[in-house]
Amino acid sequence: MDETQAYLLRFLLGDGVSESVCRQIGYTADECTFSTYRLVIIPSGFFDADVYGTPRSLPALPLPTLAEGDPLPVLFGRPEIARRGHTVIVHADLIAGAYFLLSRYEEWMRPDVRDVHGRFPGGESLPHRAGFLHRPIIDAYGRLLRHLLREAGGQVPEPPAGFRQINLTHDVDAPFFCRTWRSIARETLRGNFVGAWRGRFGRLEDDPYYTFPWMLTQDDRMRTIFGTDRCHPILFFRAGGRDTEDRPHYDLQSKDIRALLDLCRAYRAEIGLHASYEAGRRPELIASEKQILEAAIGQAVTLNRHHFLALREPADMEALEAAGITDDYTMGYADQVGFRLGTARPVRCIHPATRRLSRTLTLHPLTVMECTLSATRYMHLDESDALRLTLDLAKETHRVGGELTLLWHNTSAAPRTGYLRNLYSKVLYLLAQEATHD
Secondary structure, eight states: OOHHHHHHHHHHHOTTSOHHHHTTEEEOOOGGGGGGOSEEEOOOSTTSTTTTTSGGGSOOSSOOEEOSSSOEEOSSEEEEEEEETTEEEEEEOHHHHHHHHHTTHHHHHOTTOOOTTSOOOGGGSHHHHTTOTTSOHHHHHHHHHHHHHHHTTOOOOOOOOSOSEEEEEEEESOOOSSOSHHHHHHHHHTTOHHHHHHHHHSOGGGSTTOOHHHHHHHHHHHHHHHOTTTEEEEEEEOOOOOSGGGOSOOOTTSHHHHHHHHHHHHTTOEEEEEEOHHHHHOGGGHHHHHHHHHHHHTSOOOEEEEGGGOOOOGGGHHHHHHHTOOEEEEESOSSOOSOTTSOSSOEEEEETTTTEEEEEEEEEEOOEEHHHHHOTTTTOOOHHHHHHHHHHHHHHHHHTTOEEEEEOOGGGGSTTSOSHHHHHHHHHHHHHHHHHHO
């Protein structure tokens, strides 16, 4: 196994499995060596030089399933498990399957499949088309491997259920409704002259988009329940971008933004970079935007999420690494909620073009973005279905000891914006209720 394959095996097995147990697993088709392992995974040929990066490397639908207690879709290899003496032989290439999902290999292989914002659509993804986007399938692979190892006599603990971490994240896209001269002009042209001037010169707390105090209060209650080590409010601020989609622009040195930054400090919320839409097209801008934000807040910035979730290409991750970003929270589809990377756990970035494993950049799966649930152009769910799906994804995350990341914009908590404010309260309340019964 090369370094990336060895990392994938360790990731599949989980943190609680020792290195000595990992060495009891072989990734080989050499039958002469089978007896030296407790478990063997047969390579499918996915990584072969004449297969990798070619159309032959893409799984074909429908996927076969491996029925060993809990049916699992198999991306590569055969859905078979055999026993030879004391050795369990898995013909499903779970390492290649994990690589395919974690590295965004499909997105790298299908550069012609993009939406109007240059993003790979979730509806086009293999997990969606094969029906397992709402299931962290890689974590299920790991559960199967641990079960087989125990069956073969290995001492392999099962990781406990629970949330490893809960990230309550908020992208600061439009922090205010009417607090700038540009917004006054906008509202005046709409015939809202009185409202515009009241907004500009009234209290910041009365601005309908300034819902951060309410949101951070909700988040702080969750942190009290789950603990400061497991529950993290994070606000992502833009620090550049001249594209139309980067409007409204805001000044990080303005009085109102400084008040918001002070609020973040009061609630001990972390601050990350919201790399601009323009930086999504021109990744070389990420470093300068990060520097601008760092100068504004007086501290290092190591967290990022791209505006519009428009971290377009797998290769763009290199710009995040070069800029000193260590943790990215962009990995969700805009049009579908679920497990884009096939896992509910944070994972080191894998670059499919070079098969290189990043030493510095960790990707955090984005479980749910609120507007994905409600927007007409995306899933367009009503409140009851949105609540059910969000809780289902949270349960899947909890079951595998994963990391739950929610994205709620401040504008979604504004008056007369639909059910999303109420949904946020309900989701947090129900998660808190479950925590008290664990």
